[in-house]
Amino acid sequence: MKITVLGSGSWGTALSMLLCDNGHQVTLWSRHEAKARQMTESRCNPLLPQRQLPQSLTITAGLECLSGADLIVFAAPSFAVRDTARLAAPYLAAGTPLVSVSKGIEKETHLRLSQIIEEETKDICPIVVLSGPSHAEEVSLRQPTGCVAACQDKTMAELVQNTFMNEYFRVYTSPDMVGVEICGAMKNVVALCCGISDGMGHGDNTKALLLTRSMLEMTRLGHAMGGTALTFSGLAGMGDLIVTCTSMHSRNRRAGILIGQGKSPQQAVEEIGEVVEGYYAAQSVKELSGSLHMELPICDAVYDVLYHGADPQDMVGRLMTRERKEEVGWY
Numbered sequence: 175m176k177i178t179v180l181g182s183g184s185w186g187t188a189l190s191m192l193l194c195d196n197g198h199q200v201t202l203w204s205r206h207e208a209k210a211r212q213m214t215e216s217r218c219n220p221l222l223p224q225r226q227l228p229q230s231l232t233i234t235a236g237l238e239c240l241s242g243a244d245l246i247v248f249a250a251p252s253f254a255v256r257d258t259a260r261l262a263a264p265y266l267a268a269g270t271p272l273v274s275v276s277k278g279i280e281k282e283t284h285l286r287l288s289q290i291i292e293e294e295t296k297d298i299c300p301i302v303v304l305s306g307p308s309h310a311e312e313v314s315l316r317q318p319t320g321c322v323a324a325c326q327d328k329t330m331a332e333l334v335q336n337t338f339m340n341e342y343f344r345v346y347t348s349p350d351m352v353g354v355e356i357c358g359a360m361k362n363v364v365a366l367c368c369g370i371s372d373g374m375g376h377g378d379n380t381k382a383l384l385l386t387r388s389m390l391e392m393t394r395l396g397h398a399m400g401g402t403a404l405t406f407s408g409l410a411g412m413g414d415l416i417v418t419c420t421s422m423h424s425r426n427r428r429a430g431i432l433i434g435q436g437k438s439p440q441q442a443v444e445e446i447g448e449v450v451e452g453y454y455a456a457q458s459v460k461e462l463s464g465s466l467h468m469e470l471p472i473c474d475a476v477y478d479v480l481y482h483g484a485d486p487q488d489m490v491g492r493l494m495t496r497e498r499k500e501e502v503g504w505y
Contacts, residue, residue, distance in 0.1 A: 175244040175337060178203060180258055182213065182233070183449070184221040184310035185275060186249030189338075191314055193247075194228040196340055201243075205250075205258075207235040221448070225314045240265035245273065245337060246299075248291055251449040252278025252359075255287050259294035268298040273323075273334055275304045277358030278451055279458035284465065286355040300327055302334045303351050305358045306409040307417035309424070316342045322410045323347050324354040346409065353401025357392060357411040360473070361418050362426045362452030363459055364388040367476045368419040369430020370486050384472060385419060391470045395459070398466050426452040439480045456480050471496060 175198045179190045182204035190202040204210040210233050213219055217227045232239070240246060240262055250258040255276055266272075272295070274288045285293070288301045306321030313319050323334040323345050331347040339345040348354060364384065371380050392415070393406040405411055418424045429450045432442035443450050460477040463470045475493055478484035 175199070176242060177201070177245045177247065177337075178239050178243040179247040179249055180262060181247075181249030181251075181254075181276075182209060182219065183249065183251065184219065184314075185308075186247070187219045187222055187227070188310035188314040189247060189249060189275060190231055191225065191228060192338065192340070192343055194230050195316075196337070198337070200230070201232040201234060201239040203237065203239055204233065204235050205254075210235040222311060222314045224311070237261060237265050242267075243270060245271045245333075247273045247275055248287075249275050252276050252280070252287060252451055253449075253454055256280065256290045256294060259291045263295045266295055266299055270299050271330055271333060272299045272301045273304050274301060274355075277305060277355075277362065278455050279356075279359045279462060281454065281458050281461065284458065284462045286352070286359075288351055288355060300325065300330045301351075302330050303354050303358075304334060304338065304345070305354050305414065307413040309417065309421060311423050313343065318342050318344070320344045320346065320409050320413070322354055322408065324349065324351045324410070326351065348405065348408075348410075350402045350405045352399055353396045353405030354410040356396035356399060356401055357406060357414060359451075359455045360388075360392045360395065360459060361411075361415045362450075363456045363473050363476050364392075364415060364452075365418040365424050365426035366430040366433075366450075366452040366456065366480070367472055369424075369427035369432075370434040370476075370479065371430075372427070373431035373434020374486060374490075375434075376490075381419065385415060388472050389415065391473055395463060395466070395468060395470065398468060425450050429453070433479065434486055438483075452476075453480060 177198045178201045179186045180203050190200050193200045214233045302325040308319050323331045325331040335345040425446050429442040429446050456477045459473050475489040
């Protein structure tokens with residue numbers, strides 16, 4: 175297949191390498207001409223310094239690469255998805271499968287990323303969401319990884335499954351696009367929270383508490399939006415939550431650690447030097463849960479730390495002294 179990947183960050187690059195391994199004709203698009211030229215000459219992305227880029231991978235800053243593509247992957251950061259889709263739209267042929275691999279919810283509109291792509295491309299192409307516990311660093315090193323391809327059209331989900339799957343990248347299919355995308359957005363908020371906890375010196379008990387109760391918040395919000403509860407216990411939910419909240423590959427967790435150690439959210443984001451998706455997702459989740467009149471105590475606490483300067487220690491006290499609750503109902 176002729177495939178174009180839009181977005182030359184670590185994830186777009188890692189997926190481009192994977193698709194080259196699978197024998198596809200792959201072009202990686204960068205918004206910045208200088209970066210495209212540098213990657214072409216060095217055969218390296220500085221974000222993935224341990225791997226050389228395949229010689230078969232074409233890198234360009236020209237959107238003409240979309241013409242004639244059999245499949246297009248949207249790998250831009252969440253805040254840039256709308257603009258990327260708008261730029262790509264004039265080059266798209268009706269019916270070309272589009273694969274959304276970014277994670278987030280748009281501020282103010284509360285749209286999922288697949289909905290943004292659909293809106294900007296005038297719904298002329300089928301869209302599949304690919305998500306799961308998948309650090310770009312590890313995928314680029316061909317370490318065993320599992321993800322979910324979600325689409326209400328089973329044929330399209332299976333097309334993506336067959337396109338991406340190989341001996342180190344296993345893909346399952348699901349009809350639950352809503353649930354998979356809500357998982358992908360909210361787990362970054364939780365990773366920030368777990369990082370803050372780590373930075374404050376809290377231990378495994380605290381992380382287990384945060385992970386478990388955050389799963390309930392994710393499931394509650396996702397179900398209210400039309401997602402399937404089982405999705406949240408699968409790869410896109412619990413799987414991605416575990417990997418993002420426990421790994422130092424996670425930019426969100428690393429930013430949280432810096433905040434827990436006393437740095438401001440702005441200082442932490444700047445020090446990470448790459449996009450910290452959970453920072454943006456926290457505001458979107460707050461707005462979305464508010465519109466649904468839904469209480470999400472952990473996500474609300476993260477939002478207050480990030481956007482209102484709340485002291486993380488005060489948030490711990492707020493969460494731990496909430497009114498008494500049942501975990502499950504009495505029968």
